Amino acid sequence: MDAESRRAWAYLSRVTEPPNPLLAQLVSSVGVVEAAARVRRRDLENDRLKRATAARFDIDCADADLEILDRMGGRLVTAEHEEWPHLAFAGFHTLNHEKRPQGHPPLVLWVVGPLELWDVAERSASIVGTRAITAYGDYVAADLAAGLVERDVAVVSGGAYGVDGAVHRATLAADGRTVAVLAAGIDVPYPAGHSALLHRIGRHGLVVTEYPPGMRPTRRQFLTRNRLVAALGRATVVVEAGVRSGAANTASWAKALGRPVGAVPGPITSSASVGCHDLLADRAKVITRAADVVELVGQVGELAPDVARPATGLDDLTDEELTVYEALPGRGKRAVQEIAVAAGLPVTEVLGPLTMLEVRGLVTQQEGSWKLAKH
């Protein structure tokens, strides 16, 4: 896009707390440059929008912000760009905005990384969970992520400690596609301990945020950010979550957006699985392997294959055949009359089943008496 529009997007990205649907409306009706100009000179018909921009309208660090973005090799992505994941954000328009005031698409996304956002969002799962991860959760998160990479599913998370970090790391380790959605500015490594990880994600995957450079994350921003984590995954899966967790908030966004929600069961003795069991009690799908997630992601014809069940030759016996079979001694042989007594069936009804069992190779006959076949 041209420099002027770019400056306008950057300016508007900071002028209100995102998301602001009034600002989005103004942009779509008069264009981004004119919208920015009107906000700057307080020339706004809508009083609520006027108030919402009153505090920051005269703060313009668009140039500085864009310079930071350029230095990071990043880009601005908006609904005007091919990369914009329109489908992923479509659900926001149908939300009840009384109940979910934050339930709007972002206006601008600050993006760093080699992947295309719309492409990633086509086939993706959001895997989230507690920061207080256990060894079990760490194993499961990494295992699921690796399994999703095998099945060409991109993995979206929040870049936090715990489950998020385990998921991002495992996806990178498997050369998969991973997206970290931040609650801070693109240049603010948060948590600090993940600055190297976020850097790697920016080099091989995508780091995305709707907050302008320099913004520190706040509790409110985390909750607002969670809606984007949910929106960018075709399904959301919680690996481990305590009684109070942001993961539950992300899951509720996914549910509101009509996306399937899954949860990984764990030991009921583990406080890190309480949130997952709450979700399962609330009809989240049971996730025990990556194939279950792929099924939720919902590509046609990708139902999870049944787990292989060991079969025994007795499974498809009729009731009578089973009765007769059970009537044979574990060792040694029996005459038909004895079998009939043991089975509680008349001789006439024992011969048929015995023949069937012989056909199945389960019993053998010797001089008119029967025995179990050796296996």
Add this chain to the structure above:
Amino acid sequence: MDAESRRAWAYLSRVTEPPNPLLAQLVSSVGVVEAAARVRRRDLENDRLKRATAARFDIDCADADLEILDRMGGRLVTAEHEEWPHLAFAGFHTLNHEKRPQGHPPLVLWVVGPLELWDVAERSASIVGTRAITAYGDYVAADLAAGLVERDVAVVSGGAYGVDGAVHRATLAADGRTVAVLAAGIDVPYPAGHSALLHRIGRHGLVVTEYPPGMRPTRRQFLTRNRLVAALGRATVVVEAGVRSGAANTASWAKALGRPVGAVPGPITSSASVGCHDLLADRAKVITRAADVVELVGQVGELAPDVARPATGLDDLTDEELTVYEALPGRGKRAVQEIAVAAGLPVTEVLGPLTMLEVRGLVTQQEGSWKLAKH
């Protein structure tokens, strides 16, 4: 009951493989003594019943069987006795007997123990699971059983190794009421390693079977027995189960009988929890504590209490209050104008929330500037 009827019940208990609805019909139409007499002399109009009794009609060890029962201090219980749990067995009459040929009430129960069967079945849960129990399952089974005893719920199981045994033992240890439903004769300690346990259950709880003395258990009898385990519990809960397990069979009986089914989640890395996760995927209730089972058992006004959730003072803030709260620095103070900028709100809309936050004791004011309250 009189000796003649008693002998008749004992005789009929062995003459066919239970349950046999035709025999039950005959008994209810002509009485047990006459029914036994007709079976003995092959005087039966119904051909199927005639065939079903052909093999054993001339085997009469009723006296010996009753002597064994008397020696054990046991009793015969039938629909003619006050102790009969009519409600528990009512569901069988509504089953699809094409699909479930075993789906009939028992004709006779051989019972040892001081409790009354109908009384126990009034408020009971069946807790079942794999014989290949893990340390986790062992802990959970014992913990659930102890919790149910506290809530005056009787615990029904199958007397087997693994989950069954853990449940019976924990219930006895807590001086609770437990019922073991056997797939063998009342005098056949099966499994052998549980003969002491079964003896204790017979002294303090109930040991129940529809099979006459001396009968060894067979695979078919286990499956038939499972229907009684399901019927005698107001709900059935599976603690641990592998991919192929009798527990799943018991759960399917409970479901068919219209009883709630619950399953305990476990590590997805544990093969002993695969069956539970299958049940949860099939809409079984998530069981994480005894209170969940009590809720399934379904006594009025016994919904499981919500798990206590730690609360923070921020939970019930409005969106604006939270925004303003977040706009305050972690340490140090800020003027209203600075807060407005940080919050992205006009000054006029910051003062209201600030006052509310002060009322809530979350922020304090000093010489016109604001700071977070110390806690």
